[in-house]
Amino acid sequence: MKTLLSGRKMKAADAYAIEQIGIPSVVLMERAALAVALRAEKAADAFGPGCHIWALCGAGNNGADGVAAARMLHLKGYRTTIFMAGREEKGTQELQLQLSIARRLGIPVKTWERMKEEPGGCQVLLDGLFGVGLSREIEGEYKRCMELAGEILTGKNGIQEGPSSESVPQGTGIYGKYPTTSSKPWCIAIDIPSGIHSGTGAVMEIALQADETVTFGWEKMGTAVYPGRSFAGTVTVADIGFPKEALQAEPEEEEPISIAYACEKADLMRVPERKAYSNKGTFGRVLIAAGSKNMSGAAYLSALGAYRSGAGLVKILTVEENRAVLQTLLPEAIIASYTPEQLLGGREDFKEMIEEQMKWADVVVLGPGLGNEPYVEYLVEDILTSAFVPVIIDADGLNTIASHPYLTSYYTENIVITPHLGEMARLTGQKTEEIQADLFGAAFSYATHYGITCVLKDAATVTAGREGALYINTSGTSAMAKAGSGDVLTGILAGLMALGLEEEEAAYLGVYIHGLAGEEVSKNGLHSLLATELARAAGTVMAGTKGGNKTE
Secondary structure, three states: OEEEEOHHHHHHHHHHHHHHHOOOHHHHHHHHHHHHHHHHHHHHHHHOOOOEEEEEEOOOHHHHHHHHHHHHHHHOOOEEEEEEOOOHHHOOHHHHHHHHHHHHOOOOEEEHHHHHHOOOOOOEEEEEOOOOOOOOOOOHHHHHHHHHHHHHHOOOOOOOOOOOOOOOOOOOEOOEOOOOOOOOOEEEEEOOOOOEOOOOOOEOOOOOOOOEEEEEOOEEHHHOOOOHHHHHOEEEEEOOOOOHHHHHOOOOOOOOOOEEEEOOHHHHHHOOOOOOOOOHHHHOEEEEEOOEOOEOHHHHHHHHHHHHOOOOEEEEEEEHHHHHHHHHHOOOOEEEEEOHHHHHHOHHHHHHHHHHHHHHOOEEEEOOOOOOOOHHHHHHHHHHHHOOOOEEEOHHHHHHHHHOHHHHHHOOOOEEEOOEHHHHHHHHOOOHHHHHHOHHHHHHHHHHHHOOEEEEEOOOOEEEOOOOOEEEOOOOOHHHOOOOHHHHHHHHHHHHHHHOOOHHHHHHHHHHHHHHHHHHHHOOOOOOOOHHHHHHHHHHHHOOOOOOOOOO
């Protein structure tokens, strides 16, 4: 499991390493600068002789890292120039030390305005303007500086043409290879792209687009979610000597959200082993309450996802009209059906039927494709009041709760909700843009308020546990933005719970597996993915788990 920190938490860890452990700040800075310089060398060498490296630096320690990296590159024979934003005399002690060393070595130090006059332009730019401490909108001189830097980075300022995409080094950071262009400078962000909020990933009025980000100690939460993730390029986490004990340090100002986690391939081993001496009941019973008249697709995809992720038995509870098609699509599933008239006309009898279904199930899925007919409210209520097992609420189940808020009174600690941004907006009454601006905060607030698990779906899905633990998903691809993808995810979560995983663990691990399945299918192209292929690919991913290894 990978650890990600907010900016305040990172600053607290940095202070702990310096003040409590006794590691000199200049030692940490030199190691950070070396990590940046090593990446800059690879980019500069791709441009060939005459490559000009610029270090655009602010007055804080992020700027000092940039100055130190420029000095290291200068000493290796690269042509480097330092451009300063802000008032030098107001800079940190470390910045002033690094600038004095640079000047003694004859490295040009100029004001940021001089960038537009520099002969030959820039081929590699080190972005050291703002670090993880940025907490307010950028304006004034710094904004003008970043606007000019943005023009330079997009090739709109008469910049010398760069190398072909084949010659620029390809990144191998946590988000895989990144694209290159042939007509603009290469930008390396120091710790975090300037203008990105380190905790939320929000753009603070303006931000610089990096091709890669070299971050220190731990990745920052702001580069794992969008839009920050799209500005970071490839992220490389450099070990500069922070001890693990530094994670104990708490920010000076109280901060409810300061740490998050992300799955890695090794976490697939958390999936329980499939014992040899077992039967279909050993691996759990999943009940899926889904589908409306002549709308069976969501029910099918959820059931397929549950089977592909390991469930032993899957029963679909749906309207009678869907029986024939579901039996044809997925003969492995058990079908239990009802009519809306039964539900509305014989409430007590229907409740008894639901109670019997709940006794059968180990996990319940509630919502995919249910529609918004009046009877759906009663179906949702009957299931929530009768379930004593984990219930995953998705799609129209969530929309029904949003329309009838009293249903939240039936939430228990074994509830998992899986809203996309629009559904979350309906549940909370917030605007979609507000939720998207702080995914961590939105998921955390809802999960901890109701004591449930919340899987907030976006391009980078955030899962919040009922006690506030946060997980950000780093797997997946844009190809997964297709109808039915969310239904498959719901089924995968149910299958993992049926195998015995607790709600929170099944939620974040299921999202990760779902993303890996998307990557697998996308090998055939980003446009052609189908949800059924996604479900099948989940089985391929599951083959790499402790209990799913293929036998020779």
